[in-house]
Amino acid sequence: MLYGGHVASQILTSINRLCVYYLKWVGHTISVKEFVTPPSVSAKRRHALNDLIKRAPREVSRRLGIPETSFRDHFERVHMSQNQKELAAIDAAYTSVLGPTTSDVTAENERGLLRRTLDNHMRMMVDTGAKGSKVNMNQMVSLFGSVAIDGKRMPLSITGKFLPSFLPYESNPRAGGYIPDRFMTGINPQSYFYLCIVGRDSLQHTAVKTADSGYLQRCLIKHLEGIHVKYDMTVRNSDGLVLQFDYGEDGLDFDYGEDGLDVTKTPFLRSNQTLEVVVANYSRLLNPKALSVARSIGQKQEVEEYSKKLEKWKKKKTSLIKEGRKGKSGFLKFSSKMGASLPAPDTPDTPTDTPTDTHTHGENGRSYKSIELQKQWRALTEDQRKKYSKNYKKCPDPVKSVFSSASNLGVVSEALDDLIDGYYYNHYTKKRLPEQKLTRDEVTTAVHMKALNALVDPGEAVGALCAQALGEPLTQMTLNTFHFAGRDELNVTLGVPRMVEILRTATKNISTPIMEVPFHPWVNKLQAQTLRIQLSQVSLHQVLRSLHVSVELDRDDHNNLHRRTCIRLSFLPYSEYKHTFVITPPQVLAFTETHFLPKVLVKEIQKSFKKTKAKMCSSVFERQRKEEEEKMKTGDKGEEATDNNEKKGNRRRGGEENDDDDDDDDKDGGDDDGTSSNRIKKKQEQDYSENEENNISDDEDDDDSKSHHQGLSEDEGIEEDRVEEESPEAGIGRGGERKRKAKVNPLEVEQRREAVLQCDPCIVDYSFDTNAQLWCEIVLMLPVSGGNYDIHSLVNHKSQTALVHSVKNLRRVFVEDKDQRLMLRTEGVNIMKMFEFEHLLDVNKLYSNNIHQVAELYGIEAAQRSIIREIRAVQSAYDIKIDFRHLTLLADYFTCEGIYKACSRQALATCLSPLQKMSYETCTENLKLALLRGEEENMSSPTANITVGQPIKLGTNSMHILQAIS
Structure with missing residues (x-):
């Protein structure tokens, strides 16, 4: 160039x-x-x-x-x-x-x-x-x-x-x-065999990845194909919607070579070394005719006056900072004056033992005091506000945001102006005097002319270039990649799956959500670890020491044979986990007896009986159906009915000897018994049927498991409140030795025992450690027949997902050193919870890779920056470099409607071109909707023009050439 x-x-x-x-x-x-x-x-x-x-x-x-x-x-x-x-x-x-x-x-x-x-x-x-x-x-x-x-x-x-x-x-x-x-x-042979396995797995990933990456690039191109630069230097799509007022935020054009470096217009505006090349070629760059034309057009005088005004404000601001004074806006002055005298309002559900300042936050994370100050400020009249804003002057907008860089020489970005100043004072003036042939104005003019020539050309199809720049490197990424985010235990999805989440699906439930919050500089490692312990979830399996199960045959009041199953759970002593977990033995025992035993363990055992009972019922029904068919064939209904009754009676009598028919025997025995035990059996059967209806399919089991986790948090919170009332403790965690109750009084023991017995009829006895609360024992009366279950495996499996303590959406929490500063990393995202610990965490620097949550809490502009950061994080793992202009254009397109959308069929529904929507997916559906709604095609999108055989209106076809008529 x-x-x-x-x-x-x-x-x-x-x-x-x-x-x-x-x-x-x-x-x-x-x-x-x-x-x-x-x-x-x-x-x-x-x-x-x-x-x-x-x-x-x-x-x-x-x-x-x-x-x-x-x-x-x-x-x-x-x-x-x-x-x-x-x-x-x-x-x-x-x-x-x-x-x-x-x-x-x-x-x-x-x-x-x-x-x-x-x-x-x-x-x-x-x-x-x-x-x-x-x-x-x-x-x-x-x-x-x-x-x-x-x-x-x-x-x-x-x-x-x-x-x-x-x-x-x-x-x-x-x-x-x-x-x-x-x-x-x-x-050696073992290593060679491992390499063959990994190589075959990589080939499989490559085969699948080719389709995924190719389809993702097609999605990008179909969405971005109509985005181009207009003559007013704005970036718009084919519908005329403004996406950017300056392409790439500075309006400069660029391109990439195969090595990832710029090769066209902008590489000479990067550093002192590149500016040296521009200044050395001053005579060749500054064509006198082109320079005179550039200076003759535009608003030269207005630009100079505005630049002086901006420079004057910056000098004044710098002097105030050196003197130790900082200019405050009217609202900040009002807040400083009124904030000290404004008491924090009380909230009805504010706990008295919460950490410092945690009760001052509303649902949106802002303190109640700041919300009240905002209301009072808005209630002031205009004259009252002027009193506070009398000596405050807002910083003028940058020159580039007021004047067009395409028609005014010298209107460049602030970054380029700073680069010119740094080059001249730190590099050019350090040369020997004979080499300093140009003045400051000549150096500035040379760079400004280079920047003017480097502006993006009107009609440039920047959308298609963006799609190609992002889609082509996808082939270099792997299909399934996990990156350890600072810790080996915390991994983040990368590669094609993460790019699909960002670019194509825009899902709210990402595969590996993480959150990063730095601690304040004054927070030490002990405080950080205490907070980590408080936020970490604790499962029952982590505090379970041993499990003992004993089974013996026993008969009930009606002489029916049952399995008397005794399950004893022993827990770790408090001294072994008091510095690791936030829970206490009373909480563990309370959670076990109110939730785990009756709602998880007993329920799973009953499921196994219901599956067996369903098989037995189906076999009985099949037998009865065959008997009915035989009766219809013989025609002797009376004799067959008599025989059937005799057979049923024999089965009833034989049920006492045959263990396989105990369930039927229980039902028939209950028909002749009018005592209270009959009502208990009916209630048990009703509970069984309700459980069976709630667990018809495996999918419903999964849904039930999800609700089970949600229920854990609620139960755990209730029990925590009860324990906290009994043994209050200051601070943010429970790291120190706690005051525990010496012994549970007999009245409470009986109440808790009765509460467990009332949970299910099959529970016949319950006892627990009334001194240290380190064990509990439950006795179940189960049928002899049916029920294929292993209580040891069942408790081991279910205790891993039963959470005694948890914070919503947070699974694991880590503390690490990053850039000589403590950082809190979490697997899972709960931004609102972090605001409760703002006295420890620098919540102003909180970051999450869940773009939807960032958009909901911080606004769509924050989501736009989050999209850019996430794409760069994925590409940096593969040493892929993509220009910032591509990323800003893509992020602006994703957020231009005020919500985060991606390259999906639903996102393309807002496009005004029916032909473009039909060429993407579901052609018949879009054609039907276009006919029903009477949509018109304005033939502005590239797809529409190609469909009818016309040249697209991009590049050299974006303007009309008129013949001069003499």
């Missing part, structure tokens, strides 16, 4: 011919020498990897908090219970232990190659982008490292072996998929 297109074409042709001639007699050969390292480097590599293999089991055990000698037992127990959370923790521990050493060895080997930089032909081929990558070279020179499938280590067989050649539950990292070998020295 400095010397024109003709000169650029000539130099490219010359370079091409020179390279072809060079390759004719040089060529490009990669030999073994490209991967050779000195003996000292190789010995250091072997020592580091051997030491890593030896100490890895010990480090992993330490991170898991278990002795090294009991690692295999722990691994076996977790594998047999299929506890996915614990399995993921083991994988994460291996990743965190192996990762640092692997990175160090790779970096050391790369620096220790005998052939470096351009002397290394392999490195030259990788760096130029011709073929290969650094990963391929590291696999040849250093090691393979960890291989994984869908973010997990190699799977275990049913015997606990990774491969037949490894011991069950082997702690050696090689068994789980860590390969410390390299291609240069060869790999």
Whole structure:
């Protein structure tokens, strides 16, 4: 762009011919020498990897908090219970232990190659982008490292072996998929087999990913195809809707080369080095005729006056800041004056023992005091407001927002003005005096002319360019990728799945929602960990010490045989988890007896009986149907009826001897009994039927499980309030030793026992530890027949999802150091909860990857920035660079209607072109709606013009050429 297109074409042709001639007699050969390292480097590599293999089991055990000698037992127990959370923790521990050493060895080997930089032909081929990558070279020179499938280590067989050649539950990292070998020295058969597995899995992902990424790019193009630049420099779609007043927020054009660097108009407006090129070519850039034309048009005088006004305000603001004074708006002055005397209003549901300032927040997160101040400010008259705003002057808008940069020389972005000032005072004036040939005004004019020539051209199809720039790199992403967000335990979905969530579905329920909130600088690690404990969820499984089940046969009052099942749950003593969990033994016991035992455990046992009973009823019905058919064939209805009655009587009498018919025997015995036990049996059958109706299908079971989790939070909250009233404690958590009740009084013991017995008729007895409240025992009277269940497995499985303590939508919470500052990271999002701890958390810097929640709480502009940040986060994992202008255009399109929409069929419903909607999806449906509504096609979209064979109205076709008539 400095010397024109003709000169650029000539130099490219010359370079091409020179390279072809060079390759004719040089060529490009990669030999073994490209991967050779000195003996000292190789010995250091072997020592580091051997030491890593030896100490890895010990480090992993330490991170898991278990002795090294009991690692295999722990691994076996977790594998047999299929506890996915614990399995993921083991994988994460291996990743965190192996990762640092692997990175160090790779970096050391790369620096220790005998052939470096351009002397290394392999490195030259990788760096130029011709073929290969650094990963391929590291696999040849250093090691393979960890291989994984869908973010997990190699799977275990049913015997606990990774491969037949490894011991069950082997702690050696090689068994789980860590390969410390390299291609240069060869790999063992187990490692080769693992590489084949991962390679096949990658091929499968590539095959599926091709369709996903291709369809996503098509969605982008169909939505963005009509977006272009108008002659007033605004960016609009084919319907005329304004998306941006300046393309990319500065109006400059750009393009990308294959290496991700700018190659056309804007690269010379990036840094001091690029501005030096512009200034050095001052005479060639400043065509006197073009400069005079640029200065003759526009509003030169008005621009200069406005620029002086803005500069004057900035100088005044700077002087006030140096003097220690800051200008305040009228509202801030009013708030400072009235806020001190305004008491915080009381709310009806404000708890008295809440942390500091947590009760001052309303539903939207703002304090009640700020809401009251806002109401009082709005109630003031205009004259009253002027008294507070008398000496306050608002900062004028930037020059570029008032005047057009296309018709006024010197109207550029503030960032470019700052770059010019920095270049002139920090770089240009530091040169020797003979080299300073230009004045400050000449340097500024040269850059301003370059910026004027770099403006985007009217008619440019920036929407299609954006779709191509975002869609093409999708092929470089993997199908299923998980990135560890600061911690090995907290992963974030990346790759194509995350791009689908952002660009195509715009779902509210994203797969891995996270939230980041920094702590205030004065918060120490102890306070941060206390808050983490308070926000972390606690399951019953985490505090369950042991389970004992005893079953014996017994008879009831009617001499019917039943299974008397005694279940005893023992809990950990408080001293073992008082610094880890926020709960207390009374809370654990209260949750168990009010929720887990009657509503979870008993209900699951009854489900197994209902499935058996349904099978029995269906077989009886089938038998009766066959008997009726036989009676119809023989015609002897009377005799058959008599025989049937005799058979039924025999079955009733034989039921006492046959265990399989105990359910029928209970029903018939109840017909002749008019006592209260009959009513109890009927109530039990009614409860059974209600449970059966509530669990017809597996899908309904899942829904019931969801409601079960919601119910846990409510129950847990009630019990917490009760315990807190008994043992109040100051602070944000319950980390210290608590005051517990010495003993439960007999009246309360009897009340709690009766409450459990009333929950279900099959519960015949209940007792618990009245001193330390560390165990409870429940006795169930269950039928002998039917019911395929394993109480040990049932309690182990259900206790993992039964939450004694939880915060809504928060699953796991971590505290980490980031940039020398403590950061709270959560799996799950609950922004409103974070406002309760603003005395510890810097909620002004809170961030979440759930774009919908950001839009609902912070506004659509915050969501627009969140979209840009999320796309960049996904692309940075693959070292993909996309210009900021593309991202701002896409985010503005997604949020232009005040809501967050994506490239879906529903989002295209607001398009005014029926042909464009029909060409996307559901052609017949859109055609029918267009006919019924009488929609008109204005032939402005590219799809509409292509459909009827007309040229699209973009680029050179965006204007009409008129012939001059003499």
